[in-house]
Amino acid sequence: MNLVESFASFFSFADVNVRYVTLGSVLLGMSSALVGVFAFLRKKSLVGDVVAHSVLLGVCLAFIISGTKHPLALTLGASITGWLSMYCVDLVKNYTPIKEDTAIGLVLSVFFGIGILLLTSIQHSGNAAQAGLDNFIFGKAAALVGSDVYFFALIAVGLMLSVAFFFKEFTLISFDTNFAKAIGFPVRRLELLLTTLTVLAVVTGIQAVGVVLMAAMLITPAATARFWTDNLKIMLFLAMGIGALASVSGAFVSFAQPNMPTGPWIVLIASFFALSSFLFAPRKGILAKMFIQIRNKRQFADENVLKSLYQLGENGKDFLCERTMREILGRRDFDTKALKSSLQRLCRQGYLKKTSEGWQFTTEGFEKGKRITKLHRLWELYLTEILRLAPDHVHDDAETMEHIITPELEKRLEERLKFPTVDPHNTEIPK
């Protein structure tokens, strides 16, 4: 099968197995993303990790007691130890001098250690029913069957309804716990509920992606969504969408390449979304920030050129005559290449005219050069007069501020300094 054929065949969902695996993965992707948002906002991102590692112990205990691999029994056992582990973290944190991160590390390894111990002894007991228990460690989405999917759906709907019902309460305890306590919200019980929801999401998710990757299922969609929105409701839907999309994609990869595992691919694709968001998200992304820095650098350079041209004009009181690059470089130490591109940009923007010998101000360019010079000198005066700085210390400061001061601040600055005419170095401040 080529890629197009696999694509068509996968998304027809004709194969009942494909249907179960995809639907199951999507449900767990959405469930864990939903509760993950609150874990992320409460800065309890590692909580999912503790629960995931502790679940194995519960699964083994449930198997030993019930002797079956019935999903209900295993889920019950998993929930109990998962929940207990979070309780232990709180105990250690509250009653010993140990901090939360250390407590998490301690509890996680103790629970997981005992879990592995039990699992090994079960595996060597010769009980044939035990086959498949180790799926809980690495996960096996391809093994999902119809009853699993119904069970996942039930839990997913339960989680969504709970979050919809308690949205206001969960938001408040995530943002400002003390305020929630002060207005009399039952904060302890709400936290307990949120913990229980997290445990449920982890317990379902773990059968597909396994212990180790479960934390990523909780946190990655939330961290990704945060880059794109400042609205909590949108963030919740976005995180669920990312979780679902990663799950479908992961299921598809393992369908198209049968030797590829579903769970790790889900996590890898979710991480790919996260990485792309770190890079490309508007405003908060690394590229957006770099872009702003480049823009600032250019603005500073361009304005410095205009300022230098103005200052060259000040000497002979001839602002509009043409200037060569050599003259400009004599006034200020520009990087030659940067100066060239600044000059070209300023021509394009209509601040300068190219002449046969060099460059010349347009009226707009002259006004702008004058304003930058004025702001520089006004700021120097502000620093010496009002902040009492020594005159030989103020130049570097003014070099930056001249590019930043807004017209509104300029007006206030002039008023505060009573419309001065000369700067601290006795140079004229242009009108």
Place this chain on the structure above:
Amino acid sequence: MIIQVPNPILEVHNLTVSYHRKPVLWDIDLTIPSGSLVGIIGPNGAGKSTLIKSIMGLLPTQSGFVKIFDKELDQVRDRVSYVPQRESVDWDFPASALEVVLMGRYGKVGLFRRVRDSDRQIALECLRKVGLEAFQNRQISQLSGGQQQRVFLARALAQKADLYFMDEPFVGVDAATETAIIEILRQMRQEGKTVLVVHHDLQSAAQYFDWIILLNMRLVASAPTEKAFTAELLQATYGGKLTLLAEISDLVSKGDYPLREKRGV
């Protein structure tokens, strides 16, 4: 100089509080008259925030009790408002200014119910009072420190309470915000509300408040401003380190001693 008043709006009796087993407030006994603007003043680490947190039931107490409107806090929570320190929350939380102010209505709305249109109206009106109407949809991390503090104040106003506790509302705000806040506090007093403010600028304290609580691990004064603001009492609060008291606190903490003996032992 500890003046007890009849029919107080707030009564703190014999309150002792430890923080990580270290006693930070000793036997606080005070009463506050209704309708006053109260400054809680003292040096760093004096227990100012601890005092209002333990009044609000946010910290466990070793001894004593608190009565508000002559009742237990739980019976009158909807008449009491608490403004935490601005730094106590993460302002990068995905919420708008209006959404944070709406949280002030949550107590009145009650658990599990949605905020109503009337709550939204009240929240908007409170944002207008603090001069942030134009910023209602602004993400809270994009507000300046002063604006964030005003959002917290608006949230408190939205609670429509009778007694307010504010933890350091003047920290990290610009002069304009400070004036705006004190103006609102005065207006609240005119409406008969009582406001307790943790504050650490002595200069402005005398001018802002009509009742002063001087605190440094123990209560030094609780009296009208002119009576509390004497050189002697300020000296007792700020000057002369409380070496002995601090050392005893350390001993209690290190030796893990109980601060109160059990009865009948």
